[in-house]
Amino acid sequence: xxxxxxxxxxxxxxxxxxxxxxxxxxxxxxxxxxxxxxxxxxxxxxxxxxxxxxxxxxxxxxxxxxxxxxxxxxxxxxxxxxxxxxxxxxxxxxxxxxxxxxxxxxxxxxxxxxxxxxxxxxxxxxxxxxxxxxxxxxxxxxxxxxxxxxxxxxxxxxxxxxxxxxxxxxxxxxxxxxxxxxxxx
Amino acid sequence: xxxxxxxxxxxxxxxxxxxxxxxxxxxxxxxxxxxxxxxxxxxxxxxxxxxxxxxxxxxxxxxxxxxxxxxxxxxxxxxxxxxxxxxxxxxxxxxxxxxxxxxxxxxxxxxxx
Numbered sequence: 001x002x003x004x005x006x007x008x009x010x011x012x013x014x015x016x017x018x019x020x021x022x023x024x025x026x027x028x029x030x031x032x033x034x035x036x037x038x039x040x041x042x043x044x045x046x047x048x049x050x051x052x053x054x055x056x057x058x059x060x061x062x063x064x065x066x067x068x069x070x071x072x073x074x075x076x077x078x079x080x081x082x083x084x085x086x087x088x089x090x091x092x093x094x095x096x097x098x099x100x101x102x103x104x105x106x107x108x109x110x111x112x113x114x115x116x117x118x119x120x121x122x123x124x125x126x127x128x129x130x131x132x133x134x135x136x137x138x139x140x141x142x143x144x145x146x147x148x149x150x151x152x153x154x155x156x157x158x159x160x161x162x163x164x165x166x167x168x169x170x171x172x173x174x175x176x177x178x179x180x181x182x183x184x185x
Numbered sequence: 186x187x188x189x190x191x192x193x194x195x196x197x198x199x200x201x202x203x204x205x206x207x208x209x210x211x212x213x214x215x216x217x218x219x220x221x222x223x224x225x226x227x228x229x230x231x232x233x234x235x236x237x238x239x240x241x242x243x244x245x246x247x248x249x250x251x252x253x254x255x256x257x258x259x260x261x262x263x264x265x266x267x268x269x270x271x272x273x274x275x276x277x278x279x280x281x282x283x284x285x286x287x288x289x290x291x292x293x294x295x296x297x298x
Contacts, residue, residue: 020228027224031217036208045210056220060227123207142201143208170197 008072016063023063027056030073033144034080040139041084043128047091048084055083074146078154081136126176130169137162138169 006014008029014022031052038048038055059079066075127135133155140151141162148166152159210216 015228018228020225023228024221024225028217028221031220032209032213035210035213035216036205039208039210040204049216052220053223056224057227060224060231120207123203127204127207138200139204139208142197143204145196145201170200173200 009068012063012066012068012072016066016068023060026072026076027059030076033073034077037077037136037139037144038080038084040127040135040143041081041132042088043124047087051084051087052080054087055080058083071150074150074154077140077144077146081154122177126173129176130172133157133161134165134169134172137165138173141166142170 008026011022011026011029015026034052034055035048038051039045042048042051055076059076062079066072130138136155137151140146140154141148146154148159148162151162155162157165
């Protein structure tokens with residue numbers, strides 16, 4: 001990935017002034033994280049990619065209203081979260097609490113006999129059993145490093161709710177994974 | 186999985202890195218490059234659409250303004266020429282009668298005008 005000598009705020013200001021390259025650089029910086037967050041929301045890579053793409057268009061349209069004194073990442077991720085919710089509504093996706101078909105499928109897999117494949121399957125299943133808001137709070141906090149206040153703004157819920165969601169999600173994940181989580185990486 | 190202080194502001198780094206790895210995809214780099222290109226194209230297209238949106242009405246307004254100004258100036262010129270032509274003719278007669286070099290230059294200038 002390229003490195004840029006300028007901050008997000010500077011890039012955002014340039015993009016607001018009409019620089020397409022600056023907007024491209026901003027998206028490049030945040031797309032990977034956005035993809036992970038969208039996947040956590042939708043539990044499907046293809047849908048996640050569509051949601052990030054939708055978010056990109058929405059972000060460009062809303063960029064004029066972005067306050068460059070605030071961090072760009074949480075602002076963009078909030079758009080990603082909303083885009084994921086919109087996509088789910090449009091496609092009438094199944095309830096997130098339901099285990100996805102590819103996770104529930106117990107058929108043969110080339111990776112099935114490996115520890116990594118088993119762990120991935122457990123993670124998929126564990127994430128899928130979490131209510132979406134808890135899942136998002138957990139991923140945004142523990143995986144992406146946002147603080148409770150930022151997550152509360154992204155998910156449009158009180159900070160206390162985020163704290164509670166992270167707590168319950170961690171407990172559920174620990175229960176689902178047991179000690180099997182150790183070793184991946 | 187390590188025990189962590191629940192409801193604290195601290196992150197569970199181990200669970201976090203596990204989730205990050207799980208939610209990442211092998212083609213993340215290609216995806217990022219694709220999104221970047223799409224972002225640049227979107228911004229450029231929007232700029233051109235904006236230009237195109239204002240160009241036609243702008244040109245039409247400019248053409249209308251020029252037409253109005255042209256008509257107004259044309260009308261003013263005709264009036265001014267008509268008003269000055271009588272006195273100019275008198276001056277020409279006077280200048281023609283003047284045999285000095287200065288008079289010839291002045292006559293030439295008036296004729297040029």
